Amino acid sequence: MDAMAPPRYAFGVNVVAKTPPDAPLPPPFADWFVARGWSPRPHQLELLDKARAGKSTLLIAPTGAGKTLAGFLPSLTALHARPKKPRRAGGYGIHTLYVSPLKALAVDIARNLEAPVDEIGLTLRLETRTGDTSVHKRQRQKLNPPDILLTTPEQVALLVSAPGADRFFADLDTVIFDELHALVTNKRGDLLSLGLARLRKLAPRLKTIGLSATVADPDELRGWLMPQGGTRRRLSHLVTVAGGARPDITILDSQERVPWSGHSARYALGDLYDAIKRHRMALLFVNTRSQAELIFQELWRVNADDLPIALHHGSLDATQRRKVEAAMSAGRLRAVVCTSTLDLGIDWGDVDLVIHIGAPKGASRLAQRIGRANHRLDEPSRALLVPANRFEVLECRSALEANYLGAQDTPPIRSGALDVLSQHVLGMACATPFDADDLYEEVASAYPYREIDRRTFDRTVGFVATGGYALRQYERYARIRAGKDGLWRISHPRVAQQYRLNVGTIIEAPLLNVKISRNRAAGLAGRGGRIVGRIEEYFIETLAPGDTFLFAGFVLRFEGMYENDVIATRTQDTTPKIPLYAGGKFPLSTYLAAGVRAILADPKRWGELPPQVAEWLRIQRRRSLLPRQGQLLVETYPRGNRHYLVAYPFEGRLAHQTLGMLLTRRLERAKLRPTGFVATDYSIAVWGLADLGAAFARDRPSLAELFDEDMLGDDLEAWMAESYLLKRMFRNCALISGLIEKRHPGQEKSGRQVTMSSDLIYDVLRKHEPDHLLMEATWADASTGLLDIGRLGDMLARIKGRIVHSRLDRISPLAVPVMLEIGKEPVSGGDADEHVLREAADDLAREAMNGG
Template structure:
């Protein structure tokens, strides 16, 4: 029940009313509602960007602390980003200082000094701003109960960004630990973008208690459309170089523009091209996660001061930082995910009841269709999102070790605590005991090794660390973020040249002296590798030979893929540009367009090779896996494939023989068998194992005084993987690895969803030439070459032809 206006006035002190009035503000209804419901066990507020949701989350805290003194920590704020925590700290100081409130506010992240972290444990501030990783560490100390004694509220900001990741699972397990220390703890979740509110609320709540969901007025619909350009997009490619003049013109017409990209490499290349075209010298910056921290902070400070007209960025700026002068967001390339697009749109016009303005810039012809479908989804407020599976067990294992680091525990108590977390409510005791056994002994195949004998049980039944000194190692290796192995990049000078950022180790290994690449918007030349640091020098060339790194490629969501398929079924396409509508019309004329519930496969010859194009619309990872599995099936059937290439919507395979019966390739049992065989010996699954084993605590990335290099850690994990595969294939971590690979690495669930969707409705269209929809795949980068039998046949044919030409046959 909503509170009455009289009750709300009682809850809102005069000092706060006066402060709001001095700003020319009035309290929003959702802020009033958060005050009125402050004592409920858990609340989740969904409010538009600029709607004051962060202040709404903190108002009950500020009012409570203003009216009665509090010893120790009152409220804990958790953010996905260190930068966001720092930004909130600055913003909170304004009302606290201007109202003269005696409230200590501090942040605690990976950048906080050891001295300050230690002091915060002994003398915590009233409000502590932190991240999931730092919170997990704080709960692992012996004095955690004293540090958090008296804690009343936890505010989780941008909760949607945590709910989809292991960081969110880690956070919720830490909250369960805090709830044991502070039984009356209140939980608050804040978000502007939630696709499944009830599901996320279930993660936030202490089960089986419900979580109240409050929805603010969503405000006006965003002003979002496709950018009009003089030149049509190309058939293939992802750089959107054709749109540079039009983007530059938009920058000139607006105060501050954020230009989002899906990968860091694309952001670097676009920034470079934009700067070359920036003849007026407009101040433009670049921001992404691989740049040096000082450079990122400089860009953020310049944005706060309003010194930049535009900033080229990636997901590093997806969330929450309040830059009021941003009046335009440009998304380069199809967004792949409607929820992500809505989040990015919200960065513009960070004010309540002001429509966000955004422009989409498709990088190629197909992305015009995808951007159109995404636009419609945004206007329909149809956010996409996959249903999450059960809580990951590697995170649960890490939490057991962190819990042991803080002191002895009883297995029954810890099991009860963990099953109060939404993602782990269905955890059975047998699985929990298997995780506990792994933490204690390493599991069946490893229990003979002392290094994995970490826990032991006391006569009273409690579990504790076998060696108390192991606590520091456990803390050093805590966390769920698994970045690629990164090497620092510095200017070659005397020791300690200027840091520029980081590149992936595999990329650095591919460089030769003299190679050029982009980082931080400038071209540098590779000079050499010194003490795990990539040394570079400036290079004046306008075209770098190689890009900085491959970056992560998002897959188009299932919901967005289905929208594209439905859009294909229109009689004509008045909402599409004429060049794209004509392209689809030509495809329909010479072949057909893919349909929902059916699988289109085209067969055609090209460059003396037979091609098939499978339009699965299953996302890039799944289509890549499909290419691997189908070419393996073709090998087994004697069809001599040579290679394949995949995009989000199709897989193109070429070989020596024509495929006349695609149903034989798509036999579900054969595909499953092929997947199992491929996974068992694949190098990529070893990378998945490495991530799982690191999170679960089997592999130590950090030891006192040193950090393992990527190669050392890979070597260790490869040996462990091969050992377990041979002697203990059902080991807990092997089971987790297979499940992870099926979901993420190969995205096999999307292939199964596709097979379920189409059943036996497969349309093979045999043609005499390439089709408009298949043509872009011929230009796609990332081709995978396969087919030993095909190569042998080609060699035999070439040998026979040579012998015949020589008169020997």
């Protein structure tokens, strides 16, 4: 099949460079390069050099620089030179372990390596091992390990925790981490770092090679690749390949009117279609799956030439995605509308234009996506940014500058999560009995855990053993126990089974199959219908039978549920009743936020903006105010029978949502009777029944008090403890740490039930042992992750004494976008759940009054 053929530019070395003098390749390798009319690139040889000297190295290179071959060349040459049989009895163990964030990438790379291995005439075994690998093959790999094993972080965890890991990895020489920047910034990275620490113990001389796109702080990745310990951070070597040709990026300058709000970019449809027509193959990136669905549908509506345009996102059925990928690499498509599923480095064909719909939200993400176009290092990538609304015009502008400047805003590496550590500790007990002192030292050698103190580590071991409760009631049910020899071992083989079933850190939201049925009766009887993809249960829960929604490129009518299937039928409707389902929303990066604020503050730069957007800002300046650099603008005005407060922190939706919750609490306390709020990436609107403007004018309370940093203390704690977000995070921590078990096929337990019970556990634990290890882990996640509290704190500190109040008698131009979101976004604040219940109860009264 075409999709299986190695992509043309995977090793992108079609340029003849000068042969570096002092790093000769072994003959068959050199011959191979010559036969292809290629020569090795300097960074490939540099990496080879470092590896020969046994040095761990980070390679930072843009797409198309031949990163993969660079990463494997040291292993291939070493294996070529190795004696056929080890001196001792038995065969070799694994020589090189390659870890990638995606199953598909591991499989893809294995396939791409086979050609050079074959052509060079190397005799080595190269195999993949993923969740899809058959039990039989895994067994064989255990008994007779391949030379190179390509795998995923979860498999690494399973391999190091299996008995016999010491033999399996005894000959391990090199570990290659592909797309390291994507591997390390989350809990998966934490688990992998701990796995690496164990691999080092099994094979003390191993070296690491990290392959990465450009990142904000390379030193973090360099540190990640090295064993830590002692006072100074140890860094790996670094090889950097300068970016290729400067990308050619433009912002769409449409004749159409740029809308005030919304994310559809429907206004630009004609322009999009024209751009597709003018190129061989275009990738259209969007930020959410719902946007992908919408743009796809709209494009087909105007597709007069019947261009082959496809859709690709994470909720679609895998076979459908594979089909699209195959068609792409065969060059049979003209455009693919996609989400982040196509972000990571798989080569799928000859893309000559990347269109980014909506604002990119982060400069690094934009750079990566643009890298999808034109996988030849020496030609510029072409990209078109299509802002969906006026604020996004500002954001695109600032991203464009960031990309030109080469700025990076990849997130920093957090300190290692304790739920992940719990999982790992149990895994280590499954592998072989451990000594707590040794394991502590090993764990602290992993980069994210380099600062962990002994007490926290011991608490974690206590948690793994008996749950770690102050009320020590579970001694007799301990999962691991310290024996007379002081070594911790599992108390029962069942514990190891449970560990294996629950390994990993990826917790998926409960998903339901979407089945399209000819007619609803057949579907609900469990017969017929094809599965087109999977959708989040929480979205379906908000639908009533008969509601229409957009999915897999169709407008579907929700008919009902049959076991784990959502039964839907096709409709002729063109406008779905339920427009959105969330999934994959990115917050605005701090870097771009600062850029947007800078543009607003500097009228001289408005000339770079489309005239209608510049005009919008001018009117705002006339009618209200524009914040200067470092200021926070707060506007108040009445509208209808409500009073509004609109603030413009530009800190992203998550931080704003948290801010909204806290502001509402404070306004409530000030008796200003807030009734709701809506947050966007740029601003936040709070409304209430009392005259907010008048209250601030009289300093009751003052805006300085309202926005005081101390809201991040008690108010935050009180709100968060009740928040469903915290419960959701607790659930993840409970699953990852092994407190509760993941759902497995064949188990009756539905995803919903796991959520229920973890909520109940949370309520009980919060009340009776609020400082338990898992509560600590949950809070750590909450404050760094979903709620963006760090960011909110920085903002509140920054604007102290710099709040400008603009008291208006009507809405300002800048406030229009967020006001238009009211009614589209779910209203938060107050006790929204109780409100829904109250309304449902009112219905009963009405039913009763009208005679039912």
